[in-house]
Amino acid sequence: MTRVNPLDVSFMTPDQRNVYNAISNGPRGGVRGPLAVWLHRPELAQTAQAFGAYCRYETLLSPKLSELAILTVARFWSSEYEWYAHKPIALEAGVAEATLEAIRCHSLPAFEHSDERAVHAFVSALQSLKHVPESLYRETVDVLGQGAVIDLVGLVGYYTLISMTLNTFEINPPSEHKRELE
Template sequence: MTNRLPDFDPSRATPEQKAVLDEILSGPRGNLNGPFLGWIHSPELAQHAQRLGAFCRYQTGLPLRLSELAILVTAQRWQAQAEWYIHYPIALEAGVPEAVAGAIRNGQRPTFDNADDALIFDFATELYEAKRVSDSTYSKTVDRFGHNVMINLVGLLGYYALVAMTLNVFGMRAQGQDSLPFAE
């Protein structure tokens, strides 16, 4: 699949598009890899989504390892090629064990050495499979992380589902991506 959107030429960007691009490039991401060059065709959506994404990626209250684990679960659930490609090395660097990431990519439940990793995996998996979270998983998550962080986790999962949908619908690949982690 190839990118279904018209090429974006930054030299022809509208003032609204330039404002979004400038904010993304000057923020913690510092690059346009991912859904941003898709969203830029709707600059108002792009601005709201990229700000939500910056919060979900950097300010949820979860350690980076757990955020990235949740993103990998999302990428696998949506078979989002670019999302996995971008976040897999970040997850490994953040401390997600390679065996855990590999099991997730293959749609299997990993063997966890860390209870927090298992809890995040269970929370995300239940939410994606059942469209709900059991009372038991809810209670464990609140007890461990508190309501605020759990609400942020739901936001993170929703945001990265939006990213995955964008990447999949428009056939977007990551910059430099030359392999696909999921069969098509």
């Protein structure tokens, strides 16, 4: 049960239909989760989905690092739907199961690679401290490059918006999915 019901395609306004078609025909392949909520406000949906497409498919971050960042945000917000949606993608991208389990349990993962360690530390600091200490910022820029760090901040912002939307409108995974973030 959610607080906002998905729109019936046959009753959408032309603006809603345009955004719906753009999302459905894009790499996401369908309108679900927060996109279904945003569709009630097509201007927001269009802007957010375009930003999301960039964050998901076009940043300088590898899929592995992007998914690590996304799940770090999901854990911070206890966003069950985001965890459910991205955990399989993260595993497929090469994030270790042990890393995800540590994040799920609010533990520090034992990273083998400096780029993974930097992404997790940066995202964790940004969310919990509301800023990134100078030494961590410099380390992350040294490991990823300035452009990738800029993309990382954008990705964290976008997936924070996603998590807030999911939590506010009580969008949860299918009922048969075992909750992992309680």
